[in-house]
Structures are given as structure tokens and as C-alpha cells.
Amino acid sequence: MLEVIGLSKKYGKTLAADNVGFTVPDGKVGILLGPNGAGKSTVIKSIAGLLRYKGTIRIQEMDSRTTEAKKHFAYVPELPYMYEALTVREHIEFITRAYGVEVSEEEIKSLFDKFELTDKQDKLGNELSKGMMQKVSICCALITKPDVILLDEPMVGLDPAAIKELKSVILELRDRGCTVLISTHMLEMVKELWDVTFVMDKGHILGTYARESLANEDLEELFFQVTGQAEKAESVAEGDMSHAGNDSVSDDGR
Numbered sequence: 477m478l479e480v481i482g483l484s485k486k487y488g489k490t491l492a493a494d495n496v497g498f499t500v501p502d503g504k505v506g507i508l509l510g511p512n513g514a515g516k517s518t519v520i521k522s523i524a525g526l527l528r529y530k531g532t533i534r535i536q537e538m539d540s541r542t543t544e545a546k547k548h549f550a551y552v553p554e555l556p557y558m559y560e561a562l563t564v565r566e567h568i569e570f571i572t573r574a575y576g577v578e579v580s581e582e583e584i585k586s587l588f589d590k591f592e593l594t595d596k597q598d599k600l601g602n603e604l605s606k607g608m609m610q611k612v613s614i615c616c617a618l619i620t621k622p623d624v625i626l627l628d629e630p631m632v633g634l635d636p637a638a639i640k641e642l643k644s645v646i647l648e649l650r651d652r653g654c655t656v657l658i659s660t661h662m663l664e665m666v667k668e669l670w671d672v673t674f675v676m677d678k679g680h681i682l683g684t685y686a687r688e689s690l691a692n693e694d695l696e697e698l699f700f701q702v703t704g705q706a707e708k709a710e711s712v713a714e715g716d717m718s719h720a721g722n723d724s725v726s727d728d729g730r
Contacts, residue, residue, distance in 0.1 A: 477501050478523070478624050478655050483531035485518050492518040493529070494679040500655050502623075505646060505669050508659040509699060510676035516659045517554070519676070520628045523657075524551045535624050547575065550622035554629040554659075556613035558601030564612050565597040571616045579619055587615045590641050607633045614642065624655040631665045643669060663696045670695070675702045 483496040493515045500506035510516050522529040525541060538545035562570060568587075572579055588594045591611040596604070604612065610633045617625060627646075631639050646669055649656055660666055673695065675682045683702050690698065 479534040481532040485529045498674045503653045504671040505650050505656040507670040507673045514676045515679040520659045548623040550617035550620050550625045552617045552627040552630050556609040558609050560602040563598050575620045626657045628659045677703050
């Protein structure tokens, strides 16, 4: 499982994540949902170990920063990065050696076939389109056979066939007990995948919702309802402060 407890992160004076907490159990697909600037990327990069932060993150009940925890974890970033001098096939081999996992030729072939990379496996990293790089990044994550996988806007740049295949793979991961967390603002892409959704905006988790508790309520409608209510409450609070300020000026004038 994946646990985020009291996660806070500042950039200078800006609080990008404020006491964020949520849990995605084994065998569930969690969605971290929010508009651009909500703080999703900060949370994702913290979980992935790319940022320093305050709080606790646990992977399979282990501190996420430990080597043992990282062996159970895989990460697909929003912007894939390839080693220019390695071929597609060599990327897979590099990752399996780094993680110390053994995979068969059949497993590699199956992944390449699923994401239409079989005829691209001898291409260098700097010869790939963004969409192809994204496919390689996904394959590198999947080949480690993770217990917890984090995907940051994974469908951006993918063609329709690859999106369909990735959705199928995500459901397969869930069925074998893997914990999946997807960060996205693309509601249409995840509406049939999620088990639990965390709605985030302006550095806060505004609500946590399990699919079974929402009956037939639409995820998109829920998102706009929750974020809209938060904006309305903030606007009212700012208005109250403004009135208070006006009152104090009036009092000073008397």
C-alpha cells in the first residue's frame, strides 16, 4: 500500500503542499485529481523521492526513502527522459539490472508487443518521438514488477491504441494486487479505472471519495462541485476580511 502522512512542501514562501495525507490500499487504483497548479506534481515528486519534504511517505509499510522500499516502487514521470546513447532494448536491460529483477525474453517481448515497440527496440533514445519515449518509460516501470506504481499524467502524448492498452494494463495491475496511483487532470481518461479519488486544489486535499460510496454520481461533476465550493468559501472568507478591514478604518475615523 501507499501512505502519505502530513506531507508539506514549500518553495520559498509558497506552500505548495499543506499537510497532505491519503492512503491507497493494495489492489486499488487511486486518482490524485486536481487542476494545474493544485500541488499534484509536488506530491508526486515527493513520493518518487525527487523532492525534500516534511512528513512521512510509506511504501508497503516502509519509509519510501529506504532502498528496500524503492525495490517495490515504480514511477512513470509526466515528461519521460531517455538516455541518448541507449537503445530501447538497452533501457529495459539497464532497469532490470538496476532493480536486480530477472525477466524472461517472453516478458520483454510481451511488453514490446503491447506498446508497439518491437520494431523500435534498436532505436536510440534520442531518435524517439515523445509518444514513443512515454511508451518506453511505461515499459521500464512495468518490467520491474512493482507492488506500488505511480503514474504522472501517463496518457499525455500517447496514441489511442496505447491509451487503450495502458488502461488494460492498469486494471491487470490492480487485479494482481498492485497499488496504483495516477495523477491527472484528464477526467475522461480515468473515469472507468478509479477505486478512490483524492480531489486536490491549492495545496490541500479537499475530499476523498470511494467509488462504491458515490453510486452513479459522475466524477467530473463531483470534481467541479468540490473545487467550486472551495473557491466559493475562499471568496467569502476574503470578503469577510475586506469588510473587517473597512470596519476598522471606520472605527479609526470616529
